[in-house]
Amino acid sequence: MKFETLLLNFDPAPGDRCRPANTPIYQTATFRQDSATSFGDFDYTRSGNPTRAVLEGQLALLESGTRAFCFSTGLAAITAVTRLLKPGEQILACDDLYGGTYRLFSRILANRGITVQYVDFADENALKAAFTPAVKLVYLESPTNPLLHILDLAKVANLAHQHGARVCVDNSTMSPYLQRPLELGCDIVIHSATKFLCGHSDVMAGAVIVSDPALADDLYLIQNGEGGGLAPFDSFLVLRGIKTLALRQNQQQANATAIAHYLKQHPRVTDVYFPALAPPEAAAIHKRQASGPGSVLSFRTGDPELSRRVVENCKLHTITVSFGGVNSTISLPNYMSHASIPEHLRSQKQIPHDLVRISVGIEAIDDLTADLDQAFASS
Numbered sequence: 233m234k235f236e237t238l239l240l241n242f243d244p245a246p247g248d249r250c251r252p253a254n255t256p257i258y259q260t261a262t263f264r265q266d267s268a269t270s271f272g273d274f275d276y277t278r279s280g281n282p283t284r285a286v287l288e289g290q291l292a293l294l295e296s297g298t299r300a301f302c303f304s305t306g307l308a309a310i311t312a313v314t315r316l317l318k319p320g321e322q323i324l325a326c327d328d329l330y331g332g333t334y335r336l337f338s339r340i341l342a343n344r345g346i347t348v349q350y351v352d353f354a355d356e357n358a359l360k361a362a363f364t365p366a367v368k369l370v371y372l373e374s375p376t377n378p379l380l381h382i383l384d385l386a387k388v389a390n391l392a393h394q395h396g397a398r399v400c401v402d403n404s405t406m407s408p409y410l411q412r413p414l415e416l417g418c419d420i421v422i423h424s425a426t427k428f429l430c431g432h433s434d435v436m437a438g439a440v441i442v443s444d445p446a447l448a449d450d451l452y453l454i455q456n457g458e459g460g461g462l463a464p465f466d467s468f469l470v471l472r473g474i475k476t477l478a479l480r481q482n483q484q485q486a487n488a489t490a491i492a493h494y495l496k497q498h499p500r501v502t503d504v505y506f507p508a509l510a511p512p513e514a515a516a517i518h519k520r521q522a523s524g525p526g527s528v529l530s531f532r533t534g535d536p537e538l539s540r541r542v543v544e545n546c547k548l549h550t551i552t553v554s555f556g557g558v559n560s561t562i563s564l565p566n567y568m569s570h571a572s573i574p575e576h577l578r579s580q581k582q583i584p585h586d587l588v589r590i591s592v593g594i595e596a597i598d599d600l601t602a603d604l605d606q607a608f609a610s611s
């Protein structure tokens with residue numbers, strides 16, 4: 233079956249006697265047992281809940297994994313993965329990560345005796361040289377946000393496996409509709425389901441998807457043992473959002489492609505960052521490992537004040553952090569989503585002060601370009 237069909241073709245309520253056509257919100261903390269000594273499939277919602285289980289089954293299927301685990305936020309999902317490491321072990325991370333991930337790695341993991349080494353993964357020699365016996369997890373995003381750098385997932389997975397490390401990909405900017413890292417040899421996929429999976433900016437959620445059964449057992453112990461599993465109502469919302477994932481992303485991507493070209497020819501724009509407009513080598517890697525450019529893009533004007541005015545003069549594009557929702561949003565990453573990056577790393581990472589990020593929604597393209605037109609004109 234094709235991906236678009238898989239999004240809809242699943243058992244919404246396995247074993248439910250009422251045979252509902254959609255997944256109910258099993259809003260219960262506890263489940264009755266047949267006897268004091270026998271357990272059914274569910275006993276306590278922290279350990280497992282039917283609504284969450286349907287969502288997890290869907291995500292495992294869509295990411296070509298065997299099991300998925302949903303958490304209260306994307307960062308809770310990332311935290312769960314870091315629990316796989318022991319004190320003294322190291323994470324080798326690409327040097328262009330989501331701001332909250334930097335904060336977790338640098339300000340919280342250090343206290344647990346886990347170190348993180350940041351490397352430019354596009355520099356193959358630097359990446360090879362960075363492996364030490366302590367490196368147990370290699371962590372990356374592609375395309376990165378907000379600069380849309382592309383990394384070769386299969387190549388990184390190969391290198392990591394040669395050095396006995398697992399590879400984890402934060403796939404939030406793409407979603408499984410456009411990119412499936414497990415199929416490329418990676419071991420763990422993470423999502424901020426708050427973004428494209430939910431798609432409506434009305435729920436916080438995270439997910440971890442794996443193929444290896446032993447790894448899945450470890451992650452289940454962490455989910456149940458630490459208690460960060462996604463609540464039934466939030467699971468329902470993500471499940472409902474996922475049904476239109478392909479439909480939304482098709483429209484968002486078409487709009488984003490048009491806006492990227494609009495910005496590229498705009499006299500007041502100096503650079504546009506979008507996977508389809510990346511330098512040829514990077515664009516080729518992206519084309520090989522993903523089926524589309526997505527709908528997050530960024531651009532520069534050469535003037536931080538001009539960028540700020542354009543952002544603030546937009547009327548249809550709302551100033552909001554986050555991305556992946558059906559509404560178009562605009563932001564200044566250096567001041568907003570990436571302000572959580574520790575200053576010493578931010579200067580090294582160099583998110584330009586004039587960088588503007590747009591997460592393109594499903595509105596009519598003419599209205600979106602008209603909004604940018606008037607924003608530039610009045611800036």
Ligand SMILES: *Cc1c(COP(=O)(O)O)cnc(C)c1O
Pocket residue numbers: 305306307308330332333373377402404405423424425426427436437438554
């Ligand atoms: C938003 C985001 C996260 C964090 O997810 P939350 O749901 O906000 O906790 C992690 N990674 C990426 C790439 C993100 O964009």
